[in-house]
Amino acid sequence: MIRIGCTTFSEHGRLVDRKSSKLFEYARYFPVVELDTTYHFLPKEKDVRNWLTQVPDNFRFVLKVHQSITTQGDVPEGMTVEESLTRFKEAIAPMVEAGKLFCLLAQFPNQFKCTKQHVAYLDQVRIWFADYPLAIELRDHSWYQPDVYPSMIDFMKQRQFSLVVVDQPKKLSTTIPLDPTVTNPSFTLCRFHGRNDSGWTATGPDAKQVRTLYRYNEKEINELSTAIQSVSANTKETAVIFNNNAGRDAADNAREMISKLQLTYEALNPNQLALF
Template sequence: MIRLGLTSFNEHDTLTGKKRSTLYEYAGYLPFVEMDTAYYGIPRQESVTEWTKSVPDNFRFVMKVYSGISCQGEWQQYYQNEQEMVTAFLTSMQPMIESGKLYAFLVQFSGTFSCTKENVQYLEKIRHWFADYPLAIELRNGSWYAEKYLKQTLSFMKKNEFSLVIVDEPQIPTNPVPFFPFVTNEQFVLFRLHGRNAAGWMANDKDWRKKRTLYRYNVDEIADLSEAVEKIAGSAKEVGVIFNNNSGGDAAGNLLEMKAALGIEYDQLNPKQIDLF
């Protein structure tokens, strides 16, 4: 099955026709979403329970892990040690795990997380922490894809049953991460499409969040990406595609274009509210 989804559920008026939508409303259009809430702070278990109750049985979540787990947050001020941090995160996520609606935990590393012995060992530690849970690993440092390391990178990902995220992002000269459609876990694959705005991707001013994913894929780019998704779908049980290019509100429109290109129609969605007039 190919699942198309968006990052967050509440800001896609092109999809729902509303400036701010609830998760229930979003789930009337798509069976898939990426939630980044826990990256900034581990949510209450009650909130996770409400998320799972708001969507139908066939709906799936990509949950980005807490920033401290992906080496990007100052977790020490909140937790005594790494194990306490991970336990807090997994305790929070139990309702989603038990509901069967978890597609994968997403561990998105920063561009400084390079291919080193120490970082390989840290990935092994993550696999130990998240034993038996589906893990999607997004690497934003091009060294993992360098010719001298690529074979070992793919072998390591397969051995640990990580799904190496297939990323489409700007090809900046200092640290290019290629679009590399390859299956490292046949159970599930995750595409994340960030757009191709190189200048915005490297922005470091106060408005960087408004620029980083400011991009709309054109017709030819959507066609090429759709072809790659369809090809990968022949080698994996589940394929998830997240459009993250929403700084300018373009993600939902591009998703609908890919949905049409792939001829996808979803059922088992939440009922949509019908206006009387």
């Protein structure tokens, strides 16, 4: 099955003609969402249970692991790594038990280069999340160099990681290619960030808004759709997340791909108009 959706559920106001959208509204249009609140803060069980009440049975979540796990932040104050991991797992347990967790996502930064130390660290991450479906997103081109790439792919397969299929700017020497290689036949996560070459390396408080400011055109949607078809032929479950939402383009592009691939999702939340 191919599930197509977006990052967050609140930033897609175009779906409901408002500035923001709620989860139960978002779930009328898409069968999967990626939540990044768990990257910034440890989730609370009550919030997880609330999310579950707003989505249909066939809906799935992609949850980012906390930034301390991906070397981008500190462990929450007053906790050890083990304590924060326990808190995280306890909070998401209702989602796991309900069968609505598509996977966890560990997104590593550009500074996480292909070194022996970082390979060993990925082994530690697998130990921490031994019982969970885990997708790994790499951002630095060093992992995709010809002399490293075959071993990297073998490593991902052996650890049962789903190497994230990434689309990002094409004209920068440091970015990675769109590679539809599947490393886990059970599930694959794809994330499309847009192709804003000039904004991808932006820094400062507005960097996030510039980095994903991009709208895929029809030719690019066709290209990405072809890659998704290749992925889905080699994995049981595929989730596609559009993250190009600085200009509120993600939902439109996601719906365009759903149309291009002729997908129909029968078990979404009912549209409000259908109640009358």
